[in-house]
Amino acid sequence: MRRSVPFLLLACAAATITACDETLEGGLGCSVLCPERPATLQHDTLEAVALDTTMSGFPPTGTEGILVVAARGDTFDARPILRFDSLPTVFRRPNEVEDSTITDVDSAFLELHFAGIDTLTPPFALEAYDVDMADADDTTAVAHLALFTPARLLGSTTLDPATLNDSIRIRVPIDTAFLRGKIHLEDEERRMRVGLRVVATTATELRILSSNAGSSPRLVFRPSLDTAVADISQPVRSKFPAASAAVAADLADFQLLVSPVPAIPPGVLRLGGVPGRRGYMRFEIPAHIVDSSVIVRAQLLLTQRPNPTAAAALDSGAIQPYALSAGGSITDLRRAMFFLSASFDSVRMVPADTGVRNFEIIQVVRAWRGTDPARTPRAIALRSTTEGFSAWQVDFFSNEAPAGVRPRLVITYVPQEAPSVP
């Protein structure tokens, strides 16, 4: 007996320890043993859009990450402006300790980082123009457009779309005599400003990285006829407006839209294009759904309005919904739409088409549970995935359109029933 005691104690200890381990998952006998049915899903379609509108100007001028050089006839003409407001006047020869004054310029060109192209055309020309003007602050399209004249052409290059890829750096030759002349000007006038333009036989969009993307366009030249002298590579820089260094930094390179921007018809939400337009939608959802139920699916149904005359009307593009983190204290809707937070699945479409487009926005709708709409507006933003650097845009019928094509919210949810004793 004495020998068996440790085994008995061990067995009891093991039994006690196993008492803490549970495997509860059952359900085999549910046909008989489970009289409670699971809650049935409710499926409601709500005209719940309290406010919808389009806001333009995204991204703001000068903050573009990608610049587009486009020629799509009357529908889309875009020409980036590159400012080199700081040109060097001296250089250093090899093995010397003293700077030398630049008297000659050789092999000058613009170096641009290729970011994409949208064309099926044969080779096209990329031209660089001198767009410097007396008013150094001017950023308007009207003033710049007048400067794209043959007399101001600084150089051009021919690009074959088939040979362009992500690693390509595009070089546009620059008139060396013109550059030398600029370098020799007095301080206030010693700057070079370049406008880029595409000349093609068919619609073409060429995209390049901007200084905001960390890949600044550069002016590269050799400051001497001596081939042993190293090149100078000058990034874009703007000194104007002098009153704001931050704005000046943004305007080192910026997007200029030359083609007119058509007005948006009433009852229409227009998204995408250049300058980029975003849609703002604020919802009113009954509290018994958003607060007292568990929402498992939320669909925003928008009816696309066909726009066959838009730029890139037959191209496929995508619209993506975003949650907004702007609180209710931000009443300026355009400002609120800078506060994009989580994004959700995009939906592809062609601007010339029509039909109902379904956006899945369950994540954001469920996040509104228990929130105060005054503090956390139940709103989302819609934007094009090519916002600001593509002519692609799409129209939807807004809440002011006829009833049959207005935005709708379809919510599938599980009602929370009052607890009861089983």
Place this chain on the structure above:
Amino acid sequence: MIRLHRIRLALAATLVAASAQAQGTLSTQGLGFPPGQLSTVARTMGSSTGELDPLSALNPAALALLRNPLIYMQAEPEFRTLQVGAQTQRTSVARFPLFLGALNMGSRWTAALSASTLLDRTWTTVTRDTQVVGSDTLGSDVTQRSDGSIADLRIGVAYVARPWLRVGLSAHTYSGRDLRVSARHYDDTTRYLSDTLSSTLSFGGNALTLGAHAFWPNTAAIGLTLRKGGSLTAYNGNDQIASAGAPDHIGLSVAYLGVRGLNVSARVARDDWEQLQGLSPTLNVHTAPDVGVGADLVGPRFAGSAVNLRAGGRWRTLPFSADGREVRETTWSGGFGLPVAGGRAELNFGALRSMRRSDSGISEKAWTLSTGFGVRP
């Protein structure tokens, strides 16, 4: 102008539940499974000493049998096998059904505090569900979980009225909580987010017990318990949602001690579970006698103390069922009691085999390993 119109799609109202679920076991229907408030000793003896046993939270008069202060605790894992036709499903649940602390106050009085499980409602089911929502046929895995119990918090006193007679009185407070969670994970995870619904019910109630315990050495012992249930109320937060009577209890245990080293006992008891019907009209409640027989034999000696060998059988009807058909339980048990630490502590162990059946054709078998450990500080 803000417009808000709710349009319910009649088509979408076509909802089909392919299957449904709740407890998924025979034993945990309704408000749960009643372990019986019995100590390991009593459980191992088929509950036969339930009304005689000082460690069981039934008869307060039996507390007077405790000669020293005592702290007692009990663990009871149960390993169940549910059989539906040719299919079986195994589950296990951990239970800690009894804690007790007793203190002698002079030679005649003994007081005790105990917490025991009146009803245990712990289960989880996982089943498939299909619903038609709009144009979608939506499959999902539904997990339903209940985690909760109703505990009996008892304070009792016993008094030695005569050398052969002990009487006792105890007051009971019922306190319970049931966290119910229903989670559904849809097959289509790109468009549907899983949902989780949870609710917590709490229970509160009271009861009063009178007990008597008569003991004639080397002859017999009789224990009688009468518990009068007060109210039992269910709450959702601070809101009372239902109220009923706590179950009455009457139990009688008789032990024959005429053979040296042998205790043969029997018990019959009845709990009026139907008093709980007022909590919910959908409860299927059954009240029936709870009968048990058992024996305790003094076996081999160890370290100067006897080792007790025990066995028993018990027959009862579980208080709740999924439908109107009652669930009958038969339990066979065996075990031992072993003094340790020079008699300052005692370890009791029992293995119980329970068979539960109803006329629905579903049966459940369970192994319960009951371990009770008492320490005299």
